Amino acid sequence: MPDPKAVITLDVNGDPVEVAFAPHKTLLEVLREDLGLTGTKHGCELGECGTCAVLVDGAPVLSCLVLGLACAGRRVRTVEGMAEGGRLHPLQEAFADLGAAQCGYCTPAFLLTAQALLAANPRPTRDDIKQALAGNLCRCTGYIKIYEAVELAAARMRGEDARPAPETLYGR
Amino acid sequence: MAGDRKLRVIGKAHRKVDAAAKVTGKTMFADDLALPRMLWCRLLRSPHPHAEVVAIDASRALTAEGVRAVITGKDLPIPFGILPVSQDEHALCPDRVRFVGDPVAAVAATTEEAATAALDLIDVTYRTLPAIGSPEEAVATPEPCIHDYGDAGNLHKLIDLEFGDVAEGFAEADVVREDLFFFGGNTHLPMEQHAALADWSGERKLTIWSSTQTPHYLHRALAKVLELPPARIRVIATPNGGGFGGKSDPFNHEIVVAKLAMLTGRPVKITLTREEVFYCHRGRHPTLMWVKTGVKRDGAITAMHFRSLLDGGGYGSYGVASTYYTGALQTVTYQVPRYKFQGARAFTNKPPCGPKRGHGTPQPRFALEVHLDKLAEQLQLDPAEMRLRHLQPPNAVTANWLRIGSMGLGRCIEKVVEGSGWKSKFRRLPYGRGVGLACSSYLSGAGLPIYWNNMPHSGVQLRCDRGGGVTVFCGSTDIGQGSDSILAYIVAEVLGLDPFEISVVTADTDLTPIDLGSYSSRVTLMSGNAALQAAERAREIIAGPVARTLDIPATRLVFAGARVFDAEDPEKGMTFAEAVGTAEAAVGTIGTVGSYTPPKSPGRYRGAGVGPSPAYSYSACVAAVDVDPATGIVTVPTIWIAHDVGRSINAAAVMGQVEGSIYMGLGEALMEEMVHRDHERRLVHKWPSLLEYKSPTTLEMCDVVTYLVEDPDPNGPFGAKEVGQGPLLPVMPAVANAVYDAVGVRVDEIPVSPEKVLKALRSKAKGKGGRVGPTSFPDVPWPEPTRVATPWEGGDGKADDAGRGGQGRAGADGAHAAAVVRPERQH
Numbered sequence: 001m002p003d004p005k006a007v008i009t010l011d012v013n014g015d016p017v018e019v020a021f022a023p024h025k026t027l028l029e030v031l032r033e034d035l036g037l038t039g040t041k042h043g044c045e046l047g048e049c050g051t052c053a054v055l056v057d058g059a060p061v062l063s064c065l066v067l068g069l070a071c072a073g074r075r076v077r078t079v080e081g082m083a084e085g086g087r088l089h090p091l092q093e094a095f096a097d098l099g100a101a102q103c104g105y106c107t108p109a110f111l112l113t114a115q116a117l118l119a120a121n122p123r124p125t126r127d128d129i130k131q132a133l134a135g136n137l138c139r140c141t142g143y144i145k146i147y148e149a150v151e152l153a154a155a156r157m158r159g160e161d162a163r164p165a166p167e168t169l170y171g172r
Numbered sequence: 173m174a175g176d177r178k179l180r181v182i183g184k185a186h187r188k189v190d191a192a193a194k195v196t197g198k199t200m201f202a203d204d205l206a207l208p209r210m211l212w213c214r215l216l217r218s219p220h221p222h223a224e225v226v227a228i229d230a231s232r233a234l235t236a237e238g239v240r241a242v243i244t245g246k247d248l249p250i251p252f253g254i255l256p257v258s259q260d261e262h263a264l265c266p267d268r269v270r271f272v273g274d275p276v277a278a279v280a281a282t283t284e285e286a287a288t289a290a291l292d293l294i295d296v297t298y299r300t301l302p303a304i305g306s307p308e309e310a311v312a313t314p315e316p317c318i319h320d321y322g323d324a325g326n327l328h329k330l331i332d333l334e335f336g337d338v339a340e341g342f343a344e345a346d347v348v349r350e351d352l353f354f355f356g357g358n359t360h361l362p363m364e365q366h367a368a369l370a371d372w373s374g375e376r377k378l379t380i381w382s383s384t385q386t387p388h389y390l391h392r393a394l395a396k397v398l399e400l401p402p403a404r405i406r407v408i409a410t411p412n413g414g415g416f417g418g419k420s421d422p423f424n425h426e427i428v429v430a431k432l433a434m435l436t437g438r439p440v441k442i443t444l445t446r447e448e449v450f451y452c453h454r455g456r457h458p459t460l461m462w463v464k465t466g467v468k469r470d471g472a473i474t475a476m477h478f479r480s481l482l483d484g485g486g487y488g489s490y491g492v493a494s495t496y497y498t499g500a501l502q503t504v505t506y507q508v509p510r511y512k513f514q515g516a517r518a519f520t521n522k523p524p525c526g527p528k529r530g531h532g533t534p535q536p537r538f539a540l541e542v543h544l545d546k547l548a549e550q551l552q553l554d555p556a557e558m559r560l561r562h563l564q565p566p567n568a569v570t571a572n573w574l575r576i577g578s579m580g581l582g583r584c585i586e587k588v589v590e591g592s593g594w595k596s597k598f599r600r601l602p603y604g605r606g607v608g609l610a611c612s613s614y615l616s617g618a619g620l621p622i623y624w625n626n627m628p629h630s631g632v633q634l635r636c637d638r639g640g641g642v643t644v645f646c647g648s649t650d651i652g653q654g655s656d657s658i659l660a661y662i663v664a665e666v667l668g669l670d671p672f673e674i675s676v677v678t679a680d681t682d683l684t685p686i687d688l689g690s691y692s693s694r695v696t697l698m699s700g701n702a703a704l705q706a707a708e709r710a711r712e713i714i715a716g717p718v719a720r721t722l723d724i725p726a727t728r729l730v731f732a733g734a735r736v737f738d739a740e741d742p743e744k745g746m747t748f749a750e751a752v753g754t755a756e757a758a759v760g761t762i763g764t765v766g767s768y769t770p771p772k773s774p775g776r777y778r779g780a781g782v783g784p785s786p787a788y789s790y791s792a793c794v795a796a797v798d799v800d801p802a803t804g805i806v807t808v809p810t811i812w813i814a815h816d817v818g819r820s821i822n823a824a825a826v827m828g829q830v831e832g833s834i835y836m837g838l839g840e841a842l843m844e845e846m847v848h849r850d851h852e853r854r855l856v857h858k859w860p861s862l863l864e865y866k867s868p869t870t871l872e873m874c875d876v877v878t879y880l881v882e883d884p885d886p887n888g889p890f891g892a893k894e895v896g897q898g899p900l901l902p903v904m905p906a907v908a909n910a911v912y913d914a915v916g917v918r919v920d921e922i923p924v925s926p927e928k929v930l931k932a933l934r935s936k937a938k939g940k941g942g943r944v945g946p947t948s949f950p951d952v953p954w955p956e957p958t959r960v961a962t963p964w965e966g967g968d969g970k971a972d973d974a975g976r977g978g979q980g981r982a983g984a985d986g987a988h989a990a991a992v993v994r995p996e997r998q999h
Contacts, residue, residue, distance in 0.1 A: 038204035039197020041413070043363045044446040048863035051363055079197035088195065096191035099828040103652025104194030105201065105363045105413030130870040137862065139363055139414045140652050142835025143873045145828055169185035169824045171880040172591065 008072035012037070013081025021068055027061075028052045030068035031078060039079040039108050043137065050136035053109035054078050060113045062135075079108035082115065090153040091115055098164055100149035102140035110136050114150045122158055124150070180732060181665040182890045185824035188657040189676055190411070190650065202367035202383040202410040207439035210369070211240055213429050214287040214442070216277040216294050217451065218269035221305075221521035221855035222318065223298040225267050225276055233279060233293035238286030241436050242294065244277045248431055252393040254386075254421045254526075256623050258328070258488025260319055263397060263427035269298070270318055270486030271523050272856045273451025275424050280432040280440050303521040303853045307460065307483045310518035311950045318486065318519040324953050328484055329495045329517040332957040333779055335571040336510035336965060341475020345466025347550060351543045352462050352946040354921045355535035355904075357483065358844040359455035360528050361867055364413020366452060367443040368426045370433035378434065379406040382426050385415040385651050386689030389622060391681050393422035394430055409679035412690075415651035416836070417527040420691045421454050421489055450860035454526030455846060457494055457517070458483040459535040462949040463543050471551055471558035475510040478502055479949060480536060482517040482525070489526035491517045493782050497532025500783030502540055503570035504613045505581060505790070506562045509962065511571040516952045521855050522848055527691060529836060529897050533614065534904060538922055541610035541905030545912070554598070555609050555909070556589045566883075571962045573775030573969045577787045578893070580816030580883030581611055584792035587814035587879040592794040599913060604799050608909025611792045612901030616818075616885075616894040617694025619770045619784030628767035630698035631685030634663065634706040636714065636762040640734065640749030642667060643675040644706070647687035648699040650678060653896050654825045655695040659703045661821050662889055666707035668731030669748060685765070693894030696821060697786055698768045700889035706766030717758035718751045771887065776969040777960045786887035789894045790816040793834075793902035795874075797910040804929035806842055806911055807872075811903065814879035818893030827878060829895040834876045837903025839868045843923050920945025 006023040009016060012035065021034045028045070031037045031054070040063060043051035047065040054063045055077035082089040091111050094100070101107040110133060117124055117132040124132070129150050130143075138146065148168050155162035193199045230242040245266030253259040265276050277294050281287035304310050304318060304326060314325025323330040342348050368382035378400060384390050387409040395402045412419055425442045432440040444452065460481040466474040480498040484491045499513030530537075548555040559581075564570065566579040588609070589595065597607045621629060633645040644663050650656040656676045664671035677683055687699050711731060718736050719726035722744055730739045737745025746754070755762055773784030794812040799805075811834050820826040843866040847858040859865050884891020904922050912918050917932035921944060928944045936942025961967025 032204075037197075038200070041201070041364070042203075043365070044862045046446070046861065046863070048446075048861060049363065079195075083196055088192070092192075092195040095195045096187050099188065099191070099654075099824045101188075101191060101194040102654070102828055102832065103362070103364070103412060103414045104190075104199050105652075107194055108197045111195065130873075134870045137363060137867065137869065139361055139416065139836070139867070140832050141828060142831040142833075142838075142876065143870050144831045144835075144876055147870075164185075167878075169827060170820075171823075171827060171830075171878040172587075 006069055008069065010071050010073060011075045013077055023069055025068045026064050027054070027066040027068050027071050028063035031063060037078050037080055041105050041108060051106050051109050053113050053136065055112050055116055058116060058119065060116045077112065079111055082111060090156045091150065094149035094153035094156070098145045098149045098152065098168065100141060100145040106136060106138045110138065110146055118154055118157060122154060124154060179665060181661050181671055183820050183823060186661065186671065186822045188654045188825065189660045189672060190656055199411050201364055201413050202369060202381055203443045205369050205381055207369065207371060210439040210441055211280040211282060211432070211436060212284040212287045213278055213280050213432055213440050214291055215275040215425060215428065216291045218272060218274040218276055220269055220298050220300050221272050221303040221853065222301040223269050224301060225265055225269060226297040226299050228277055229295040230277060233290040236286070236290045236293055238282040239279060239290045240282065241280040241432055242277060243428070243431060243435070248397055248427060250397045252397050252422055253488050254389060254490055254622060255488060255492055257492055260321065260488045263424045263431070271521050273523060274486065278428045278432065280436055303855055305520060305850055305853065305855055307481045307518035307520065308950050310520055311952055318521065322519065326519045327516055328488060328519050329492050330955050331495060331499065331513065331515040331779060332954045333499065334512040334957045334959045336962040338475040338477050338510045338512045341510035342466040345474040346469045347547070348464065348466045349543070349547050349550065350462065350464040351546060352920065352949060353539035353542065354946045355459045355538055356922050357456050357458035357525060357846040358840050359450060359453055359846055359865070360416035360418030361865065362414030362416060362418055365444045365446055365449050366419060366423065366425065368429050369439060369441040370429040371439045372433040372437060377404050377406065378430055379408065380426060380430055381408045381410050383412050383419055384409050384426070385412060385419045385649055385691060387649060387679050387681055388647060388686050388688055390422045390426060394427060397427050398430060398434070406682040409649040412649065412651035415690060416529045417531060417691065418454055420527055420689065423452060446862060447860040450857050451523050453485065453523035454489050456528045456534065457525040457532065459498060460946055460949060461536060461539040463539050465543060465547065467547055467551065469551060470561060471548065471553050472562055473506060473508050476502060476508050477512040478536060479514045481950065481952060483520050484517045485520055485522045485524040487524040489524045491525065494527065494532035496779055496782035498536045500572065501533050501613055502536060503572050504564060504574055504576055504788050505611055506559060507564055508571055514954050523857070530614065530900050531692065534901050537612050537901045538904045541902065542908050542920060545608070545909040556585055556594060559611055560585055569774055569963045572783065573773070573780060574783050575774055577887055578818060578883040578885040579790060580881045581790035581792060583881045584790055584814035584816055585611065587881065588792045588794045588812040591877055591879060592812040594794055604801060604914055606799070606910040606912065606914025607794055607796050608906045608913055609794050610902035610905035610909060612898060613788045613790050614894060614898035614901060615692055615785035616697040616787040616789060616888065617770065617785055618692040619773050619786065620781045621688055628769045629694070630687040630702040630768045632699065632702040632706040632766040633685055634710050634764045636710055636752045638749060638753040638756050640747065640752060641675065642669065643677060644703060645677045645684045646699050646703065647681070647684040648678050648695050649690045651690045653690065653829060654822065655690060655699060657825065658696050658700050658821055662700050662703045663707045666704065666711055667748065669734055693897045696892050696894065697888050700821065700892060701768040702766040704766065704889045706764045709764040709766065710762060713759060713762055713764065714751050714755040717755045718746065721754050774969045777958055777971040779958065787818060787885035787893045789898040791899045791902050793906040795903065795906035795910045797907060797914050799911055799914040799929060801915055801933055804926035804933065806924055806929060808838060808874040808907060810875045810877065812877045813899055814881055815895060815899045816881040816883050816893065817895045818885045818888045819882050819891035820880060821890065821892050823880065826880060826895050830878050830899045831876050833897065833899035834903055835868060835873055837900040838874060840922060841904040841907040841924055843867065843925065845923055917942040918945065
């Protein structure tokens, strides 16, 4: 017989959620398989690539290394919860505007990790961004459009009327 | 002509049409799919690099909890492979395994855990065979053969082509130089692991969703192996979470889940583990190269002779084409009046190599561009100046009969030389800092398909309705490069619409006309041309009735801003929706098709099928490096890259492709490497993990200064050429050349890793030359050369003595292979 299921309640993207799952499951598996939130991706399930990052109580965690059970009563934010009221989050807008998402597979984790960065540091330098995103691998973009998108979103979130530099979109 | 109109969409920076789905997590990748009653599949893989499969006993697994089926090679006896000349794979090995990771059995169970647990209950009896670990060993060990086909022993493919008399060219030269290089193997490492889901319907129809770059070729392989009519198979390529060439072959796991779905009557899904992705591989062939070039004092090349020896791994894959590609594009950048190429691909007992971004051309480009750097130094010429003096002119036909169209390499070199401050830096920076330059070129799509046929390479259907809705249907596959968006921009440009109002349906063999797939940088040019044709036909159909209604000549109509109106009186017109309605009333439902077939190539010798392309992109690159002489660690602060893209369709997407190419090239240059443990001939992958296979993070990635050069090519849609692969090519040689500029040592091997730099520095300190790299090229049994007269010798593109050439068995049975024989085409 399968193991008896664990039942927990937690806050997922602002909604109170009750979920039953086999107790050995990771948060990644609970999100994808038991809650149908497939926006959270995986690249290794060994904590190596950062692709499965979500926010737990505001901090980025690798959901493949966290047991679902450990998230009882906690606030989990996934990419599905970033847009509010049908409006994209400024980071999502900037990633879309600049092409910071190519294949899009690593994108949810980059967005959430960047969101945590900007919550702590609204005016990050390029080096701050590199340090914050160093645990996330992207094979498509070379990271540059991601840095530029985080900078653009940060400026917009500070209320500045920021636009991408022409050389970002057209080269020199 | 579309090119004559003022462009409203083309060339601007746009979002991609799927950008919102990608940033909200709504894009459904293959592993995001699930169906009711779905079973999970896992594959049992060989622990031996080379062994006979003596017996498989699955009885214990079959009775395990949750297990619904176990299959072995006996259930899938028909071989397959991407190229018609190398149908050497089985979905499950029936009698022999050829690398650690080769699958022998598959389980379908109610949960992934149950399927995984059942693998341990399958008893396989192997009889191990001697394993071959390198191409040098393969040359020296013709028996036992890893495969029962190939050109000689364990040599899968042997090529010997000679264009003009190279001996005469070397005799004319002022300087003749020979060099040896090695390019290590590396892998694609897409963030998404391969996944596939198959469903067998009550109507005996198979549907498979898979993260494949080539749904059409998968369709053909499934039909062959499963013995189903193609019309009973529907292949849907899900958006790929990165491909880079690694999802271009039909794979074991795709065929296995299809078979298991047919046997169980239930949907079956598989998602490979990251470890398994390393076993699928099909990545960069490790390649040993020897190059000999004769030059005049001004750097003009008089002759070039190039040899390559590729480590193919356990199966054919694209390898015959890869081997030709290591010799094909040496001639399209600088003038090479006489050229000889000898290429060999060896079978070894390692994961099969295949096409990775640049497919077979980054290795020889590395060799050539470092070789030219050494020649320039020997001739006391500036390497940029030397290249600029001897560029191929536009519209040239090369010694090996490749027809070049637009050629913007000169402008690319000028851009990076100026932008990087080359002249004030080269050979002038303090010890430890350096700059290096390299150039390259790549195809905008292979001129021939994988299997011989006269049909279009890309097809588009277009429907317009009275509500103003437009849908583009195309078999092309978006792997993140933005091919779906290209279709929308081009149709929007022609019909005067907003690209985001156009619906795009792609990569579904039931719904979309065939496109050959996302490989060889072919999609923008080929599907773009097909979309352009379909859109222009729709415009023409709509324009006639609208012009009659407005009582003006159709030539005066403008399609712009979702309106159709009189150029001379813009108020006089109607909305696009009204225009379609007017046309529907006059001629009926509005639908058009477009298709694209590349132009015929002038080369007509055996082997001329690899290299031709409708257009060639060009890139020039300057890399700056800092080398720490104490540790050998190379850091790259900045790369300047100029790329001749013909014309940008979406400038922002072009920038993304350039930056992504630089990134991947940087990883190859400095760290990425497939390494196999050779202890007791285990040949097991040393580090099949994302942590231990080193790839650049944000902390290693360099700054990139990009210059887009637009030299429109008449064969490209609106002049567009490729950008997805070409800018990767010059990075590795530019970095290697910069390391020499910085510390005076030559690492003639990729990757340029710290231990090699240190070894070279120590060698230099001992007065031993300061070079690390291969020192010999094995004695390969080359066939009799195929001699082809060059265009300037009055040749006709055919071999001197048709039918001659000893290209071996692959030639004899390769009548349908693009890579081997290029029969006459009919147009």
